[in-house]
Each structure stands twice: as structure tokens, then as C-alpha cells.
Amino acid sequence: MRWTKDDSDKAAGAGGGAGSRGYHHGNLKEALVRAALALIAEKGPAGFTFADAARWAGVSPAAPYRHFRDRDELIANVARLGFELFAQVLAKAWDEGRPEPLVAFDRLGRAYLDFARAQPAYYSAMFEAGVAPDADPALREASETAFAVLRQAAEKLVLLVPAKDRPPAMMVALHVWSTAHGIASLFGRGDAARRALPMPPEDLLEAAVLIYLRGLGITAG
Amino acid sequence: MRWTKDDSDKAAGAGGGAGSRGYHHGNLKEALVRAALALIAEKGPAGFTFADAARWAGVSPAAPYRHFRDRDELIANVARLGFELFAQVLAKAWDEGRPEPLVAFDRLGRAYLDFARAQPAYYSAMFEAGVAPDADPALREASETAFAVLRQAAEKLVLLVPAKDRPPAMMVALHVWSTAHGIASLFGRGDAARRALPMPPEDLLEAAVLIYLRGLGITAG
DNA sequence: TGTACATCAGTGAACGCGCGTTCACTGATGTAC
DNA sequence: TGTACATCAGTGAACGCGCGTTCACTGATGTAC
Numbered sequence: 382m383r384w385t386k387d388d389s390d391k392a393a394g395a396g397g398g399a400g401s402r403g404y405h406h407g408n409l410k411e412a413l414v415r416a417a418l419a420l421i422a423e424k425g426p427a428g429f430t431f432a433d434a435a436r437w438a439g440v441s442p443a444a445p446y447r448h449f450r451d452r453d454e455l456i457a458n459v460a461r462l463g464f465e466l467f468a469q470v471l472a473k474a475w476d477e478g479r480p481e482p483l484v485a486f487d488r489l490g491r492a493y494l495d496f497a498r499a500q501p502a503y504y505s506a507m508f509e510a511g512v513a514p515d516a517d518p519a520l521r522e523a524s525e526t527a528f529a530v531l532r533q534a535a536e537k538l539v540l541l542v543p544a545k546d547r548p549p550a551m552m553v554a555l556h557v558w559s560t561a562h563g564i565a566s567l568f569g570r571g572d573a574a575r576r577a578l579p580m581p582p583e584d585l586l587e588a589a590v591l592i593y594l595r596g597l598g599i600t601a602g
Numbered sequence: 603m604r605w606t607k608d609d610s611d612k613a614a615g616a617g618g619g620a621g622s623r624g625y626h627h628g629n630l631k632e633a634l635v636r637a638a639l640a641l642i643a644e645k646g647p648a649g650f651t652f653a654d655a656a657r658w659a660g661v662s663p664a665a666p667y668r669h670f671r672d673r674d675e676l677i678a679n680v681a682r683l684g685f686e687l688f689a690q691v692l693a694k695a696w697d698e699g700r701p702e703p704l705v706a707f708d709r710l711g712r713a714y715l716d717f718a719r720a721q722p723a724y725y726s727a728m729f730e731a732g733v734a735p736d737a738d739p740a741l742r743e744a745s746e747t748a749f750a751v752l753r754q755a756a757e758k759l760v761l762l763v764p765a766k767d768r769p770p771a772m773m774v775a776l777h778v779w780s781t782a783h784g785i786a787s788l789f790g791r792g793d794a795a796r797r798a799l800p801m802p803p804e805d806l807l808e809a810a811v812l813i814y815l816r817g818l819g820i821t822a823g
Numbered sequence: 824t825g826t827a828c829a830t831c832a833g834t835g836a837a838c839g840c841g842c843g844t845t846c847a848c849t850g851a852t853g854t855a856c
Numbered sequence: 857t858g859t860a861c862a863t864c865a866g867t868g869a870a871c872g873c874g875c876g877t878t879c880a881c882t883g884a885t886g887t888a889c
Contacts, residue, residue, distance in 0.1 A: 444832075
């Protein structure tokens, strides 16, 4: 029932100047999310206000209240969309383990870091904005869907280990997630708080995962 | 030359009510750091203002300007002290690899997570407050000192691997740091943004490190 | 096809509030002699 | 030991500002008939 009423909205988004639009924005909820993303990318998750978002979207400061109770609800919405996108990106990279699990798993790790670098604003909202995932059921579900991709990948991977030595897939998924998140948040970001690194983050993660998998008894070829 | 003039300052710290003190606070710089720690612990690194810190310390809102240019400088100071404490804690846990490197390394990992849990305010200021470590030379140095402990430990560990297969100690240090940081920031914190975990974070890290070291060719015993 | 009406989404003015920052000041401390 | 003085550290009042939030309102849209 709802579709983008006016494509010029999207084109005009970047500057915040809404140009000529009617009395109704037509797509304000989405525009506020885009505003939040732009402002988080610019100044961090704590660096913008509800009024900023309204200004960026070119509406009066009272308008956002038609769509979000407060700033936290807006950020939670951004985080939810981020997890949904993240889940898609990860699922596509994993591709059900084709052509073979080890190759696909490497792709998955790279996709993780790609996402953190390409979408620092989403990543911030998802992991650093202090949003409690349990507060909003939809957010929680989106977060779990994204983790489920990692977990399914781990399940397929541990099948490469003989049954008697096979580790719990959950543990493997948590290990890889932690390492990927650690690398992403320490080294894989575009902002000033990033630490310098003598190699690309992707290579650091790939090496860590290869060594870890060897420790599990999984080797390439 | 400077020492704590009045011990009641410390005792009175928790409530912010300074009780009876003279016109001069005597130790305001330190009190502001403690205020920042308390407020970060309570509401996160973005959840307090310069004026809050002054109020907490029981001084007028103009007083902090005698010691810090602005809020960022206060937070950078907190982060620096955090790294100094962190370096001490890690060095003590590592204890130069006694009685043997593997045992000491496990202790080091646990100390890392202990610190993140016991000092969430320091940990936030150090890693999540968006402070650029390069902005302040003292901060940068403290941060490097802390990392150096991890790196020295890694150097001793890789000696357990035959020379021809020996990995770079730097890489090992970065892998372990990333994993520890990932676990700490995803699961090892006291606040609401923490994810649930089916096991203690320490055990998750220990397992990850053991598997990783086995992948390097290092096994216990 | 046209008209009346209900509903929706954004307006703009207003409010109280707390923040960051400045300023001339003053109480307390330390030091020279 | 005492006095004069320089320096330091905190005061309190003031300011302009932007924020969050509310309110009665109004333009636009959709629908019943």
C-alpha cells in the first residue's frame, strides 16, 4: 500500500534540503532513518539529536514524533534495519556453503568486515549505540537472524571434523563472531578511533580463522 | 609535591556531596576523573556532561576548566589512566610467563576479561568513547604499553613452535587481542547491551585460545 | 463524476531546561625577606 | 617568627543557545455515498 511517492525525495536526501515537496513528506519515516545513518556516519551514534534528524530530513522538529516515540526508538529502528541488511549480506556470502564450506566460510568472514567498513553507521547502531537488543522484539529477531547465518555455517563446518572430536557448532560460531567483531571494532572502521594495523583487517581475520580451524582439525584441501 | 590533602575527600566521593571542605578542593582533578568513571558506569560514555562531573565532585560548573580544556580532554585522561591500570593488571597476570607460558597466557586472557567486567567505565573510555588514541601522546603511549604486554607474551609463546613453522608474534598478539576484545564487548559487560551467553565469557575465551594455539602447533603438556 | 467528511501527517510557535563557556571576583596557599 | 605579596584554585552570576516536547492548527489524502 505504501510506496515511494516521489523519487526526488531520495535524490534530494544527501543534502538535507528537501527541495520542492508538498505539505506531506510522503516517506518521512524512511527519510529519518537515512538522516540518522548520515549523522551517525558523520559524528558517531551519540553525535546527533532528534532535532538534527528532523532538520536533515527537511521537516519541522515536531514531525518525527509522528513516527518515533523518541530518539532511542529511531536508533533501535536503524539497528533493526542494519541487522536485516547484515543477515542478507552474510547469507549471500555464505551461499549455503557453496562451492565448499571452507571457501564459503572465508567469504563469510570477509563479508563481515566489508559490512563493518562499508556501513559503519549501521554497525555502530547495531553494536555500539547502547541499544538493548531485548528491548524491541523485532530488533531481537533481526539480530538473531543475522547470528543464525553464522551458526548454520559453523554447523556445516564442524561436520568436517570426525564425530568423536567434533566441537559444538555454537561455540565455533561464537568464537568466530567474537574475533570478527573484535577486528572490526578495533581495526576495521573508518573513523578516527581506529587503530593502525600492519595488514588489511581481512587478512588478519582470514589468518586467525585458518589457524583456529586447523586447531579444530580442519585443514584446507 | 602534590598529595591527597584530605582523605575525607575520597570517602565522600561516592555521593558527590563533598561534605565540609574548604574553599579549595585540593584534589579536584582526580575527583573529576572519579566523577567521570562513576557517571560512565552509570549512563555510558556519552551519558554525562562536563557540568555533571562538576556537580558530582561538588564544585561549581566553572571549576573543571582549571584542569581540563573540555569534556573530551577529561575523557582522554580517564582513558589514559585506564590503559595504565590495564597494563599493570595484564603485566601482573602474565608475570613474565611464570611458571610456564601456557599457564601464564591463560591467566592473561582471564585478566583481560576481568578488567573489562570489573572496570566497565575504564574499558568504555578506552575503547568505545571515540577518543582518538593518537590525539594525545600520553594516551597513545599508555595504550601501547598495555598492548606491549600482550605482544611480549605472544613472543614467548611462539618460541614453543619450531623455528621453521613459527608465526609472527605480532600477528598472534593481534589475534588474541581481537578475540578477547570481541568477547569482552559482546558478552563480557555489565550493561544492558550485553548479549546472553550459554557459558562464562572466560571459558569461551579460554577455549578459543586453546584451539587457536593448537592450530599453531602448541599443545599443553 | 462529484461532494462531504474523516483521517492523517506535517506546521510553527511556544515553553522550560540545562548546557557550555566567560568573567571579574575572592579565599587559601606558598614563599621571600 | 612574622609580614607582604604573588599565585593558585574555586565562586557565582550571567549569557546565548539548542534541545525535547506540547499544542492547536491546517494542508493533503482517501473514502463513502
